[in-house]
Structure formats: structure tokens, C-alpha cells
Amino acid sequence: MYYTLHEAEKAAYVSPCEVTYVTHGMYVFMKGRLIADNNGCHIYDLCFRNTHVSAYDSSSSSKDSTLPANTKTVLLAEANPQNRAFLDSILRLNYNLLLAPDGEQALKLLLEYGDRISLALVNAVLPKMDGFKIIRKFHEVRSNLQIPFVVMTDNLDLAKESIRLGAYQFIHLPIMDKSMLKAKIDGAIKNAEMLQQLALNYMEYVPGGVVLLNARNGKILYVNGCVLDIFECKSVEELSEFVGDRFKNAILPEDYKVVNQDLLEQISNKNDVTKQITYRTKTGKGKIKRVYHVGKFYKKTPYGDIFSAFISEDDVAMKKYFTRKEAFAKFMASGIATNTKSYDPGYRGFLFWNLTKNSPVLRMGGISYIPKDLEDKYTYEIHYKYLSSLMLQSETNVMNALDYTREKLILDYMNKCIVHSLDISYDVAGYKFTIRSSFDMMMDPDSGDIILKLQNESVKTTKGC
Known part of the structure; x- marks a missing residue:
């Protein structure tokens, strides 16, 4: 039923295989994909979509026709032929489409072509396997690959469940606004690509040498160019x-015994705590250098047990790393809370989020307005939408809030833009009050994730009549 991609695959761009594990996270460049991992927990598996190929169902006028190479691919899982044709008519102009009439076919396509699919648009209710099982099973089998799922449903409870399972967002059925659908699909794909670029940017700032060793036999799996420079080798x-x-053979014998003992101890104990050591080493040209390194053990990764080391010819880079860790720890411990209501004079409260992963609240204090059914899945995006529904719908409020979406905050941080405080007015429980929110962000030195601290304070409160 489906035109396979095998012929197109022959012409597809495949990048060189590179594997990089570093002390603050693992980054793997493998056949066109960037995989980032922190302590064995996957963060990204993002495809470099230099080439996009398409697949067509049997209704296509020509199975041999192709779409432009830079067109992104969307999986559409919809059982109703009329609805599928309607969605096809909206998306076909801008995307390659993989069409699935049931859940089993959708999962099969996701598993087979997942590294080429930019987004999955699935109905919550499908024959053979519903949309929720598709998401669960896909994440179980391909936990290292992130595809944004957009779930279509006419049931609000099902919509909430889809978000809980990891869907990027939901679309309420029936779809009445074509432009809204297109905007949501475009936004979800753009967000995934932005996270890819963030991971790439982070890799560019990794200082010093990176060495990846097989933890079992000590053989070198990967080194970056800086390591070659340090040891004065050409390849x-x-x-x-x-x-x-x-x-x-490189570490001086009088230093190697201590160094090897430290490595074996860390590996045998499966200790993933970073530890700095220093030793003298020879170079390929016979020079003697003193180097510093921080090592870390990664167990049960998709590539086996790995030991990584970040190497520098001086300890400046090491000091900067530990300075960043100390500053980050202080940042995560900050925040002022009064434990009063939002409309009480002098109120203060705070929340922390991982914007990169769009995870639920990491830490908070003085916050009492989160609905019970959202407490365990209260991401910044949910926070933004929830408070937008509560705020006074004045033109000033609405326009001001547009500059504080998750995507905008991430871009502001990466571009080193100042994020100004935001004043939003509310009318709740008989009180009219204004909350001033300050947005402080910092990058986690271990994972490269952008963490947001949102500090709220009441600046004006009046009791309604």
C-alpha cells in the first residue's frame, strides 16, 4: 500500500559517524543524527534533515513522483477517509505525507521511518491501536528519538491525557479553522528544529579535549580535534x-599507576560523579605536558558502558566548569516566597522550569493557583496557556504576553537578549490585582538545558465591589 523509501534512501545524505561523550552530557553524531544524553537519560535524538524523501499511499496519482528534497515529512494517522482527505488537502502542499488508516500501521511507519518524520498528527481514537498506545509504544521502542506528537480529539479529558503521555499539543475536533491547524503543525516542527539547533550551539562551546573510552577494555572510541592537538597527533x-x-603509553609511568587506579575505581564503582585529576603525558613529538581532566562513567547507554574525559592543558577550563556548577547550584536554590494568596498585598512566589525539555515544574514556592489535575504535568507552556485564560483580556495584557512564550524565551536567552519583567492584571475571587513576573534563565552546565526561574510579586491589589 505504501511506496517505500528504499530507492530514495540511496540518494539521501548520510553524515560521517561521530560519537562524543563529554563530562556534562553525551552527544552522538551518527548518520545524520544528533543524540544528546545526560547520565544515560535521553534528551534529544534529532535528525539533520538535509534530505527529505516522501512516501505516498495508493491514492497518489503517481507513485514515482517526488516532492522537493527540503520538504518535511508528516505522519497522518486518521481512520475516517473523509477526514483524512480533508487533512491531506491542507498539509500536502507543504509537507510530504505518510498516511495511516489505523494505529498499527501508524506505529509501523513511525518505527521504520522515524528518523525522517518531522511530526506525527494522530487521532486519539483509531482502529487496532489508539493514539495513546502509539505514543507509549513508540517511546518504549525508540526512546532515543523525539518526534513531536499532535493528538486530535473531541474529548478534553483525552486531550489532557495525551499531554501527560508526552504529546506536544492537541487539536480539538472538529477542525473548523485550517489556518489554526497549519499554524500548530508549523509551530511544533519549528520547536523541534530549534531544540536541535540549541544542542548544536551547545556543542560548539565545549572547551578542551573530549575522549570517549570503552569502559570494558579501555580502547578509544572517539576523540575530538583538540585532543589531537594536545597530543600532537595528526589522526x-x-x-x-x-x-x-x-x-x-602516553602517561608517564610514575603518574600512570595513580591515574589508572582512579579510572578503574570510578568504572568498577559505576560512579558518575565528576572527578578532576592531573598527570604528565608525552606527546607524539616527544614533549612532556601536564594535563588536567574530569572523567565520568556512563552505564547502560545505547552504546554500551562508556567512560568519558574532558582534557585541558591547564586547569582554567576546569575551574570555569566548577565555577559554573557552583553558580548554577545557587541559582537553583534561589527564589522568594511569602506563602500567601496571589492577590494578597506583598505576595511573592516562584517556579523553576526546564525550558529545553518542556518538563513539569522542577521547584516552586508560594504557588497555590495550580489546578490539582495539572500539578504533576504543569509545564511552562501549560502555565502560559492557563494564566492567559485567567488574565483580564485587555489589549495590553494580550499583546504583552505574546513576547513570553517558551520558544521566545529560549531564543532570547540564546541571543543574549534582555527579558524584561512582565506586568499582567487579573480579576479573581473578587480581587483585581497585578502580578509582576521576572524571568531569569541559566544554562545547566551538565546538560546544557536552559532553566527558567519565574519570580512573581504582587504590585497592585484592589478589592472588587
């Missing part, structure tokens, strides 16, 4: 031959 092959397993 990875030359370096591997020169240094030997666990760098035994």
Missing part, C-alpha cells in the same frame, strides 16, 4: 597507536 589512528589502551 585518530595515529593517536590510538601512540597512546595505547587507557593512554598507558
